[in-house]
Amino acid sequence: MQERNEVIFAGLGGMGVLLSGELLTRAAARQYKHALWLPNYTTSQRGAPCNCIVIISNEEIYSPLIDQTDVVVVMSPSEYGAFGKRAKPGGIIINESFGLTEKPDRDDVTSLEMPAIQTAMKRGSMMGANLVAFGFLLGVTNMVSIENARQSIEEKFSGKEAALRNNMELFEEGLGLGGKALP
Numbered sequence: 001m002q003e004r005n006e007v008i009f010a011g012l013g014g015m016g017v018l019l020s021g022e023l024l025t026r027a028a029a030r031q032y033k034h035a036l037w038l039p040n041y042t043t044s045q046r047g048a049p050c051n052c053i054v055i056i057s058n059e060e061i062y063s064p065l066i067d068q069t070d071v072v073v074v075m076s077p078s079e080y081g082a083f084g085k086r087a088k089p090g091g092i093i094i095n096e097s098f099g100l101t102e103k104p105d106r107d108d109v110t111s112l113e114m115p116a117i118q119t120a121m122k123r124g125s126m127m128g129a130n131l132v133a134f135g136f137l138l139g140v141t142n143m144v145s146i147e148n149a150r151q152s153i154e155e156k157f158s159g160k161e162a163a164l165r166n167n168m169e170l171f172e173e174g175l176g177l178g179g180k181a182l183p
Contacts, residue, residue, distance in 0.1 A: 004057040005143045006066055009133075010083040011075030011096075013041070013050045016130025019156075020073070021052035023134050026152035027144040028056035038064040049079060056143065071141060073133055075116065080104070094136060096129070112140065112181045119173050123166065131167045132174035139178020146175065 007024065011017040018039045025037035038053040053069070055061050068088040074080050077099045087093045089108040097113040104111040116132035131153070138149055153171055157164035 002070075002143065003059060004055070005071070005141070006056075006069035007054045007071045007073065007137070007143075008051055008069045008083060008086055009054070009073045009075065010049070010051040010079040012078070013048045016127070016133075017050050017075050018052050020075075020130045020134045020137075021054045023131075023149070023152045023156060024054050024137070024144065025056070026155065027148040028054070030148040030151065031145060032056045033058045034061050036061050036064050049082070051079075051083065071137065071143075073114075073137055075129065075133060092140065094133070094140065096133070110182070114174075114181070115177065116174065119177065120170060123170070128167060128170040131170040132177070135171040135174025135176075136178035136181070137174075139175045140181055 009017045009021045021037050025035045028035040034057045036055045040051050053064060053066060055064060068086050070088060071092045072083050072087045073094045074083055075096050077096060080095060084093055084104060087109045092110045093104055094112050094114050096117055097115050098117040114133060114136045116129040117126055119132045120126055120129040138144065138146060153168055154164065157167055
């Protein structure tokens with residue numbers, strides 16, 4: 001486990017981008033001294049760009065404003081141009097593969113394609129792609145324990161048994177996909 005991890009989730013409003021960041025922050029708060037979630041709703045309307053920064057650290061976090069991060073998760077290919085450059089050299093860019101036409105042009109990062117939308121659509125709805133993405137991220141990075149991630153999902157969806165079961169299954173699928181993504 002690294003002492004500090006920084007992640008940006010980017011996409012369009014309504015895709016669960018902010019929820020993915022919130023779940024990571026909840027999980028991280030169980031094992032790190034500091035966990036910060038900074039959501040950016042932009043125009044606060046469905047379909048508009050949105051993103052969030054998550055910083056988890058055992059050292060004090062002096063500012064939530066960062067230019068480049070260890071990992072960038074791009075849930076909508078339209079946001080790659082704005083956020084692909086925000087991964088640090090040596091970092092990871094995880095791109096949603098559905099609709100991806102612009103291939104990453106950086107050779108100083110690990111670039112991975114993630115089928116989150118297709119995985120969620122197998123269940124009949126795009127909803128839940130964010131849980132696939134959350135699982136995929138942890139399958140690739142192990143930045144928080146899987147048990148803490150599961151507990152954060154259980155907390156968030158407690159009292160909503162069908163949603164909890166579906167979201168947990170999607171998380172597990174994403175986790176498996178992420179575990180196979182690195183060469």
